[in-house]
Amino acid sequence: MLTVTELGDSSVVLRRAEVADVPTIVQLLAADQLGAARDGVTTPDDLASYERAFHEIDRDPAHILMVAQSGPDVVGTLQLSFIPGLARHGALRAQIEAVRVADAWRGRGLGAAMMDWAMAEARRRGCALVQLTSDKSRSSAHRFYERLGFVASHEGMKLAL
C-alpha cells in the first residue's frame, strides 16, 4: 500500500504509518485548534499511550492509519476504519477519523488526495458508504467534504465517559 501523488511540483507518498511516525502524527493532531487541548507528548508515558494505540490500529486489518510524506517529512494523516453492520443489506461502511494536513500544505490539494485515496480503498473493500463526523465549528472543513460529495445529513453526537 503505497501511492505517489503529484501536487504542483512536489511528490507526496501516501503510505501506511509506522511506529516511528507516531510523534509526528501526534504533532499534527496537537497543531490543530481543537486538538491542542487534547493531544501532545510531554512525558514518556504520553508517548507510550500513543504507541500502544498505534499497535492496536496496526495489528487489525479493519484499520489503516495513513500518512502523507513529502521528502523526509510527514505532512498529513488520516485513519480509515471498516465497520460491518446489518443495515443496508449487510453493508460494510468505511469511517474516516483524525484527518490532518500540516499548515504549510493547506490549499495545495493534499487533503483531497488523501480523501481520494481513502475513498478508493473503501470501494476496493466493497464498502457501500463512507462516513465521518466533523466538529460544527469547522465550517471550512464541511465545505471541503461537501465538495468531495459528502452530505451533512446527520447529527454527530458524542458523550465523554
Place this chain on the structure above:
Amino acid sequence: MLTVTELGDSSVVLRRAEVADVPTIVQLLAADQLGAARDGVTTPDDLASYERAFHEIDRDPAHILMVAQSGPDVVGTLQLSFIPGLARHGALRAQIEAVRVADAWRGRGLGAAMMDWAMAEARRRGCALVQLTSDKSRSSAHRFYERLGFVASHEGMKLAL
C-alpha cells in the same frame, strides 16, 4: 454477556444476538421510516447478505450486535463497535449504530436501558468517548440522546459509494 432489566411489569433480557435473530433484527431495521427503503428480506439472497454481515460482526470482539428480548420476542437492537485511534492520547472510542426499538415498546424506557447497557460496556472496555450519528430528520431521537448526555457537537457526513 446477559443483562436482565425490569421495565414496568416486564422483564427484558439484553444479550448478544445469534444468527437466528437476524430476520427479526432486519424487520426492526425495515420497520423504521428511513430504513423501509433500504432494508428487508424478500429473497433468500437477501437473507444470505444479512447473515454474512452477522458473522463478520460476531467473529470480531471489536463489535457487539445486541438484542433486547421480552418473552420469546426480540423487541430492540443496537450495535456497539470499538475503534482505536491516536487522538485524545490514544483513546479507544465506542460507536453505536442501528439503534431500533419495536413500536409497541416505545416510551417504556427500553431504549434508555439499551443505551445504558452500551455505555456501561464502553466504560468497562476503557473507552474515553461514545459516539453515534442520527439522521437530522429524527428530532425526537436527538432529544432522547441529549437526555442521556450526548452533545450534538459534530456534523455527521456521509457519502454513498
